[in-house]
Amino acid sequence: MSASPSPYLTQESEYNLSEDVVTKITEMAASFPEKNSALIPALHLIQDQFGWVPPPTIKQLAQLLKTTPNKIYGVLTFYTMFNLKPVGKYHIQICRNVSCSLLGAKHIIDYLTKKLHIQVGETTADGKFTLTLVECLGACGMAPVMMINDKYYENLDEKKVDQILKTLK
Secondary structure (H helix, E strand, O other): OOOOOOHHHHOOOOOOOOHHHHHHHHHHHHOOOOHHHHHHHHHHHHHHHHOOOOHHHHHHHHHHHOOOHHHHHHHHHHOOOOOOOOOOOEEEEEEOOHHHHHOOHHHHHHHHHHHHOOOOOOEOOOOOEEEEEEOOOOOHHHOOOEEEOOEEEOOOOHHHHHHHHHHHO
């Protein structure tokens, strides 16, 4: 006899996990000795569905993986690859680690805040751009570096930033 479905999975909400995502998470979790070993790939699936990880989905995921929302939140706040709030169509992440900082990341950050009329952590009024700082993008040899959505942009200067933004508008 199967257990009744979780109330988190059946309540009406704009942030309900899709049946496809629930199925994928359940299948992934079954392939690990401990269900919560599927946590990071499951969070990626949720972020792919919504563009961020909404709080109601944390409760749903905790039920699926037989863990607590606090443990999930701990992972979410540790890794910068997960968005805890909605982001713009273009999520600009700028590396601020040593190599990038030494080679001009601060200047690029200042330039983007002026150009986009937002501060770090904000989204433009039209919802197009969100500006975030990250510790490392793993491309030190091409610093300063930024990532927009899943694409890297390297050896940045003002001219290159202008060209990149022009292609996105």
